Amino acid sequence: MRILRTIAEARAAVAGLRTQSRSIGLVPTMGALHEGHLSLVRAAKTACDAVVVSLFVNPTQFGPNEDFSKYPRAFENDCALLQADGVDLLFAPDASEMYPAGAETFVEVEQVSNRLDGQSRPGHFRGVATVVTKLFNIVTPDQAFFGQKDAAQVAVLRRMVRDLNFDLALVVCPIVREPDGLAMSSRNRYLSAEDRKHALVLSRALTAAEQQVAAGVVDSDALLAAGRAVLAAEPAVRLDYFSIVDPDTLEDRPDVSSGALIAVAAWVGPARLIDNLLILPR
Numbered sequence: 001m002r003i004l005r006t007i008a009e010a011r012a013a014v015a016g017l018r019t020q021s022r023s024i025g026l027v028p029t030m031g032a033l034h035e036g037h038l039s040l041v042r043a044a045k046t047a048c049d050a051v052v053v054s055l056f057v058n059p060t061q062f063g064p065n066e067d068f069s070k071y072p073r074a075f076e077n078d079c080a081l082l083q084a085d086g087v088d089l090l091f092a093p094d095a096s097e098m099y100p101a102g103a104e105t106f107v108e109v110e111q112v113s114n115r116l117d118g119q120s121r122p123g124h125f126r127g128v129a130t131v132v133t134k135l136f137n138i139v140t141p142d143q144a145f146f147g148q149k150d151a152a153q154v155a156v157l158r159r160m161v162r163d164l165n166f167d168l169a170l171v172v173c174p175i176v177r178e179p180d181g182l183a184m185s186s187r188n189r190y191l192s193a194e195d196r197k198h199a200l201v202l203s204r205a206l207t208a209a210e211q212q213v214a215a216g217v218v219d220s221d222a223l224l225a226a227g228r229a230v231l232a233a234e235p236a237v238r239l240d241y242f243s244i245v246d247p248d249t250l251e252d253r254p255d256v257s258s259g260a261l262i263a264v265a266a267w268v269g270p271a272r273l274i275d276n277l278l279i280l281p282r
């Protein structure tokens with residue numbers, strides 16, 4: 001595995017892969033890798049001839065009171081994991097490489113970026129869309145792999161790919177969970193043992209709504225009430241949102257008969273965690 005620190009190095013390495021007519025899969029990450037990230041790497045390896053992973057803690061997607069400086073960083077361990085999974089190229093630039101002095105250009109996906117996490121974290125998706133656009137332009141992948149856990153991010157990036165005519169396929173891979181149901185996240189490292197127990201309420205709330213759907217309930221208000229009742233029973237968890245929305249627009253859905261995304265975000269101890277469940281059309 002080659003480790004690349006500059007855009008010029010990354011472009012040259014990708015050009016070398018292209019001369020061999022190799023298809024390229026890109027897995028963008030912020031590091032602190034876990035099995036969820038590695039599932040994306042393995043999906044890319046299955047679908048593409050070569051895999052490029054980016055590792056960049058992107059400052060523009062963090063708000064002024066968020067955890068940029070404390071975000072977990074584990075570069076050596078990340079490299080070992082990626083090496084073991086057969087990654088071809090690791091692009092790990094610093095902030096000055098990705099955002100040169102005086103940079104003033106940003107990518108903003110209007111409307112959809114202001115819903116769910118975008119409503120709670122103003123400017124977050126502008127940072128996400130900007131850095132992903134940069135990565136797409138640098139790596140020029142045939143396919144780019146993202147996790148379903150970040151469902152709002154997926155909706156934003158799907159719209160961006162469509163609107164800006166990126167010549168690539170955006171592949172969304174399933175949520176990877178711990179045996180007890182907790183969605184894997186780099187921010188889980190913030191949790192104490194007690195926080196970790198409280199965090200399970202997110203998946204329990206989604207399961208409660210899913211069980212109601214399985215019983216034939218399609219009305220969103222009823223499903224939301226079922227999930228929120230579970231969340232309310234865990235006072236140590238501070239709810240941000242528990243919503244039922246269209247998976248593409250993130251607009252509220254009155255019922256789930258034509259499919260929907262049930263999404264939750266909450267603060268558990270020092271960590272803001274997210275999780276979601278896709279309901280297929282009936």
